[in-house]
Amino acid sequence: MNNLLALPVVLPLLGSLLALVWPRRADWAGLGASVAAFVAAGHIGAEVMRNATLELAVGGWAPGLGIALRADGLSASLLLMSTLVALAAGLYATTYFAEAQKRADFWPLWLLMITALHALLLSGDLFNIYVTLELLGLAAVALAALGGSRAALQAAVRYLTVGLLGSLAFLTGVGLIYAGYGTLDMVMLAGRVDAEPATWVALALMTAGLLIKSALFPMHFWLPSAHANAPAPVSAALSALVVKAAFYLVLRLWLDVFDVALSQASAGLLGLLGASAVIWGSWQAYRAERLKLLAAYSTVAQIGYLFLFIPVLLATEPGEARDLLFGALVLFALTHGFSKSAFFLGAGVILHRAGHDRIAELGGTARALPVTTFVLALAGIALIGLPPSGTFLAKWQLMTSAIAAGQWLWIPVIAIGTLLAGAYVFRVLGHAFGPGEGVGPSLAWARAELPALLLALVATAVLGLGAAQVWTMVVPGSNAEGVSL
Amino acid sequence: MLSAEIIYGLTGVGLFTLGLRATLLQASLLARILAINVCGAGVFLMFVSIAYQGLAQMQVPDPVPHALVLTGIVVAVSATALALALGRRLRESKDE
Amino acid sequence: MNPLLWMLLDLLLAAMLLGLGWAAVATRDLKRGLALFIAFGLLLALAWARLRAPDLALAEAAIGAGIAGALLLAALRSEPQDGQPAAAPSRVFLLTLNLFSVLLAVAIAWALLSALAMGDGVRLAQAVTEHLSQSGVSNPVTAVLLNFRAYDTLLELAVILSAVLGVLALGPARPGYRLPGPVLYGLIRWLVPLLIVTGGYLLWVGAHAPGGAFQAGATLAAAAVLLRLGGVDAAGLPAAVVSRWLLAAGLLAFLAVGLLVTAFGYGFVQYPPDLAAGLILVIESAATLSIAVALALAYIGGWPSRRAQSGSLHTHTTEGGTH
Numbered sequence: 053m054n055n056l057l058a059l060p061v062v063l064p065l066l067g068s069l070l071a072l073v074w075p076r077r078a079d080w081a082g083l084g085a086s087v088a089a090f091v092a093a094g095h096i097g098a099e100v101m102r103n104a105t106l107e108l109a110v111g112g113w114a115p116g117l118g119i120a121l122r123a124d125g126l127s128a129s130l131l132l133m134s135t136l137v138a139l140a141a142g143l144y145a146t147t148y149f150a151e152a153q154k155r156a157d158f159w160p161l162w163l164l165m166i167t168a169l170h171a172l173l174l175s176g177d178l179f180n181i182y183v184t185l186e187l188l189g190l191a192a193v194a195l196a197a198l199g200g201s202r203a204a205l206q207a208a209v210r211y212l213t214v215g216l217l218g219s220l221a222f223l224t225g226v227g228l229i230y231a232g233y234g235t236l237d238m239v240m241l242a243g244r245v246d247a248e249p250a251t252w253v254a255l256a257l258m259t260a261g262l263l264i265k266s267a268l269f270p271m272h273f274w275l276p277s278a279h280a281n282a283p284a285p286v287s288a289a290l291s292a293l294v295v296k297a298a299f300y301l302v303l304r305l306w307l308d309v310f311d312v313a314l315s316q317a318s319a320g321l322l323g324l325l326g327a328s329a330v331i332w333g334s335w336q337a338y339r340a341e342r343l344k345l346l347a348a349y350s351t352v353a354q355i356g357y358l359f360l361f362i363p364v365l366l367a368t369e370p371g372e373a374r375d376l377l378f379g380a381l382v383l384f385a386l387t388h389g390f391s392k393s394a395f396f397l398g399a400g401v402i403l404h405r406a407g408h409d410r411i412a413e414l415g416g417t418a419r420a421l422p423v424t425t426f427v428l429a430l431a432g433i434a435l436i437g438l439p440p441s442g443t444f445l446a447k448w449q450l451m452t453s454a455i456a457a458g459q460w461l462w463i464p465v466i467a468i469g470t471l472l473a474g475a476y477v478f479r480v481l482g483h484a485f486g487p488g489e490g491v492g493p494s495l496a497w498a499r500a501e502l503p504a505l506l507l508a509l510v511a512t513a514v515l516g517l518g519a520a521q522v523w524t525m526v527v528p529g530s531n532a533e534g535v536s537l
Numbered sequence: 538m539l540s541a542e543i544i545y546g547l548t549g550v551g552l553f554t555l556g557l558r559a560t561l562l563q564a565s566l567l568a569r570i571l572a573i574n575v576c577g578a579g580v581f582l583m584f585v586s587i588a589y590q591g592l593a594q595m596q597v598p599d600p601v602p603h604a605l606v607l608t609g610i611v612v613a614v615s616a617t618a619l620a621l622a623l624g625r626r627l628r629e630s631k632d633e
Numbered sequence: 634m635n636p637l638l639w640m641l642l643d644l645l646l647a648a649m650l651l652g653l654g655w656a657a658v659a660t661r662d663l664k665r666g667l668a669l670f671i672a673f674g675l676l677l678a679l680a681w682a683r684l685r686a687p688d689l690a691l692a693e694a695a696i697g698a699g700i701a702g703a704l705l706l707a708a709l710r711s712e713p714q715d716g717q718p719a720a721a722p723s724r725v726f727l728l729t730l731n732l733f734s735v736l737l738a739v740a741i742a743w744a745l746l747s748a749l750a751m752g753d754g755v756r757l758a759q760a761v762t763e764h765l766s767q768s769g770v771s772n773p774v775t776a777v778l779l780n781f782r783a784y785d786t787l788l789e790l791a792v793i794l795s796a797v798l799g800v801l802a803l804g805p806a807r808p809g810y811r812l813p814g815p816v817l818y819g820l821i822r823w824l825v826p827l828l829i830v831t832g833g834y835l836l837w838v839g840a841h842a843p844g845g846a847f848q849a850g851a852t853l854a855a856a857a858v859l860l861r862l863g864g865v866d867a868a869g870l871p872a873a874v875v876s877r878w879l880l881a882a883g884l885l886a887f888l889a890v891g892l893l894v895t896a897f898g899y900g901f902v903q904y905p906p907d908l909a910a911g912l913i914l915v916i917e918s919a920a921t922l923s924i925a926v927a928l929a930l931a932y933i934g935g936w937p938s939r940r941a942q943s944g945s946l947h948t949h950t951t952e953g954g955t956h
Contacts, residue, residue, distance in 0.1 A: 055895050055900060055901045058891075058901040062888060062891070062892065062901075065791060065884065065888065066888060068791075068794075069881040069884055069888075071883055072794075072798070072877055072880065072881050073877050073881050075877075108900065108901065109900065110783070110784040110900070110901055110902055110903075111780060111781065111782075111783055111784065111900065111901075111903050111904070112765070112899065112903035113780075113898045114725045115782050116757065116760065117757060117760040117761065117764060117781050117783065118781055119782055119784045119785065121582045157798075157801070157802040160794075160798050161795060161798050161799065161802065164791055164794065164795045164798070165795075166561070167788075167791060168788075168791070171788060179608075179785065180782075180784065180785055181607050181781075183608060183612070183785050183788045183789055183792065184788060186612045186616070186792055187788055187791050187792045187795060189616075189793045190615060190616060190619055190792060190796050190799060191795040192797070193619065193623075193800025194619065194795060194796075194798060194802060197623060197626075197799070197803065200626075200803075200804075201630075202627070202631075205623060205626055205627045205630060206625055209566060209620065209623050209624065209627060212616070212619065212620050212623065213560065213566075213569055213620070214571075216573050216616055216620075217557065217560060217573065220553070220557075220573070220576055220577055220580055223580050224580050224583065224741065227580060227583050227584050227587060227602075228741075228744050228745060228748050229748075229750070230584075230587060230601075230602065230747065230750070230756065231587040231590075231748035231749055231750070231756075232747070232748035232751045233751070233752075233754035234752055234755070234757060235757070239911050246744075247691050248747060248748075248751065249743055249744050249747045250744045250745070250747050250748035250751065252744070253741060253743070253744030254744060254748075256740075257741070261596065303829065317820060348862070350592065376583060390835075420611065536557075538637070538640055539640055539643075539644075540638065541639070541643050541683075541684065542641075542749060542754075542883065543746065543749070544640070544643045544644060544647050545643070545647060545680065545684060545748075546745050546749065547647075547667065547742055547745070548650055548651055548814060550742045551651050551654075551738060552650065552651065552654045552739045553738075553741065554734045554735075554737055554738040554741070555651075555654060555655055555658065555734070556654070556658060557737070558730060558731070558734040559658035559659065559733065561730060562722060562727075562730065563658070563736040564737050565663065566657070566668075567663055567705070567708060567709065568661075568666060570705070571657055571667065571670050571705070572658040573669070574670070574701065575654045575657060575658050575673070578654070578673070578677055578697075578840060579654075579672075581648075581689075582637055582677075582680065583745060585680075585681060585684045585686050585689065586684065587748075587749065587926045588672060588684070588756055589684045589685065589754075590725065590749055590752075590754030591727055591754040591755055591756065591758045592685065592754070593678065593753075593754055594753055594754055594758075595754075595755060595758045595759070595762065597685070597758070597773070598684065598686065598758075599754070599756050599757060599758035599761075600758065600761055600774045600776070600777050601756065601757045601758070601761060601777055601782075601876070602777045602780060603686050603688055603689055603774045603777075604774050604777035604785075605742035605785075606686075606689055607688060607689060607692050607774065607778060608778070608785055608786065608789045610689070610692050610693065610696050610697050610847075611692075611696065611792070611793060611847055611924075612788055612789065612792050613697070613701070614696050614697070614700055614701045614704070614928070615792050615793050615795075615796035615797075615931075616796065617701050617704055617705070618704055618796050618800055618928075618931035618932075619796040619799045619931075621704055621705070621707075621708040621934075622800040622803050622931070622934055622935075623799075623803065623909060624708065625711060625803075625934065626803045626804060627707065628711070629804075
């Protein structure tokens with residue numbers, strides 16, 4: 053019995069209800085719940101580092117009849133990232149939404165979305181995961197529409213319909229699994245699963261649903277408009293956390309549950325889609341005219357990198373080499389989470405000051421908003437994958453493992469993606485440091501800039517220099533000295 | 538002889554696919570919402586057919602899929618409500 | 634009854650489901666599609682009854698066909714009737730889509746048949762039967778929903794809440810209806826109390842027979858829908874400040890119980906066996922109110938217009954001052 057595991061779900065949910073019934077205290081309820089959830093996630097992280105895997109049988113019923121919550125290194129590290137990003141973005145939201153009414157609308161929905169994310173990361177049950185996906189989807193759509201503009205509403209409608217189809221595909225797969233194996237618990241299932249027609253079709257349906265939700269190329273079409281038109285704190289969470297939750301589930305299913313039923317060819321297909329996403333997303337980000345659209349397309353590309361890891365992981369023999377690569381994957385996901393949320397918050401600061409986020413008219417930003425420009429540069433370093441960011445280590449490890457596995461194709465993809473990322477980041481910085489008055493008079497420092505700065509520092513410095521900690525957490529007992537800087 | 542779980546299970550598969558097809562084909566939001574609901578009903582029918590298979594051994598159907606479908610029905614109506622509200626707001630913004 | 638006759642009836646019902654489902658989504662005429670969809674929902678309720686799922690038959694009639702139908706009808710009322718004749722899809726797209734649909738259907742059917750053949754159909758039913766006596770209720774579906782898999786239901790209440798909060802955040806409600814004629818008025822005067830009593834009954838009976846919080850909540854919401862159709866703009870809902878509490882009540886009760894038991898050494902949402910029946914009833918009663926208010930607000934499409942302002946902070950402040 054480990055009731056600690058329920059807290060990252062219960063605390064934001066409680067905060068949401070308090071913000072609902074006391075709208076005037078919504079900020080306090082929201083921030084309080086966010087801090088509490090962060091503390092709980094920290095405890096879970098520490099416990100996972102000591103005991104490897106935690107489990108809570110909710111209601112006291114054995115997994116199978118009941119639902120189990122589980123935390124291992126992967127879920128605990130993503131949980132920690134989620135609580136930190138949510139805290140920073142929530143803090144920014146208190147300055148982003150000037151009207152109290154908007155914040156009273158924002159907080160309950162935001163905390164429901166965070167509840168769903170944490171419930172998803174901790175869930176050990178396939179149907180329960182379906183419920184968390186729906187909760188995540190509905191709350192995210194409602195938040196994405198909060199801006200109220202026509203473009204935002206259109207994007208939200210598409211986000212909703214596409215997301216619902218994805219959920220239904222996932223649910224169909226869950227039904228087939230239950231029919232064939234008589235359980236919804238993922239650990240029990242992993243022990244029973246066989247290479248059967250029902251398994252293949254179920255896995256294909258669940259994966260297809262999750263690929264739509266994680267916006268893997270070519271199912272990314274709904275993402276740029278939804279992420280670019282949402283309020284900035286919401287965009288940050290959508291890009292950094294929500295799409296990654298779906299990726300996390302793909303990883304969980306492919307590596308932990310269905311690995312017996314998988315062929316190298318199907319993993320190769322995921323890799324090819326990932327490679328296309330890297331090239332296409334980076335190219336579209338380079339061509340984007342607006343800062344938030346650039347960030348959204350950059351997410352398409354970065355999700356692509358995450359999928360590149362899967363064929364290489366499955367081709368690597370279990371052991372130290374695979375642990376190293378797995379740690380690199382988590383490091384990549386964490387770094388992207390922090391850097392992309394920092395980037396979106398920075399874009400939000402600029403959008404608020406300038407009234408627009410057209411990249412070509414960003415001249416003078418470096419003078420007017422030095423801190424935010426610094427944020428964009430730091431986040432950019434992590435998005436490109438320059439040292440000392442975690443992305444640098446992760447890409448390095450991915451290339452090493454790809455070569456060892458004989459999967460040479462991914463090397464040029466990573467190289468082109470990195471060059472394009474450099475091009476789109478420096479295009480933004482080039483305009484920002486250029487002459488102009490596009491963003492108004494200069495400002496030494498603003499409270500709104502602090503959350504973005506913290507996130508960017510975590511992405512670039514903390515995760516890069518503390519990468520060894522990530523490996524210890526993800527792969528308990530691993531010897532990570534070879535990879536720390 | 539075809540057993541009930543097979544007849545209704547396959548009907549569920551049919552409804553799922555025809556709902557999916559219509560969702561991808563329809564242009565108006567309301568028609569899409571109808572199609573998604575039909576698609577979902579197909580999935581639910583698959584679950585309940587799976588439950589019905591338990592009748593032979595247990596004398597009653599498996600209650601777990603029933604509970605899951607009840608959850609699914611409530612989720613579907615929630616999603617429908619949100620989608621319709623978004624559609625209404627979108628139409629109003631067109632008129633403005 | 635003769636098994637062959639059963640099979641023929643099953644095939645007939647299946648064919649009608651497929652036919653109505655197809656007709657509902659294939660038509661360009663939304664009004665027609667909606668009427669067919671509601672008929673489809675009622676037929677589906679029949680299928681649930683046939684498959685010995687009475688809890689679902691009730692839920693489908695109350696929620697699937699009832700509330701969803703009301704929501705869709707209300708949406709149709711404000712939908713421009715001329716409709717935008719969508720550009721006809723290209724032949725290539727249509728062909729690809731049809732091919733994809735057929736292949737997908739074949740693949741899922743193949744998987745479903747082979748999955749059904751893999752087991753004897755018992756799955757978790759055995760475990761539910763064995764533990765039913767410890768669950769506090771005797772209706773196995775309620776036992777799964779409120780005890781064995783109560784955590785799903787907790788999150789499901791959060792799903793309803795997030796949808797209705799999304800609706801509320803989108804802006805004020807649509808205008809209500811004019812006062813009805815005497816016949817409708819008389820009908821509503823009769824039906825509303827009947828629905829409220831039925832809702833209470835469904836809630837109570839759910840512990841040992843088909844029914845429960847979701848069916849009960851939807852029935853109460855149906856009463857609200859009728860009131861609104863009868864010209865009562867607020868649909869019987871209390872002031873916004875109270876409605877907010879009612880919206881939260883189900884989840885608050887769930888969390889309160891779930892956390893309170895941990896103080897006595899139990900796990901999260903682990904009911905002490907002796908108290909399970911009572912605790913489940915507390916949770917279900919609160920959840921019924923939340924579901925009813927949430928569905929009613931979703932139907933209205935925002936805070937009721939008569940106190941459109943009281944949903945916002947400003948009047949809320951003044952209201953708070955007078956209390």
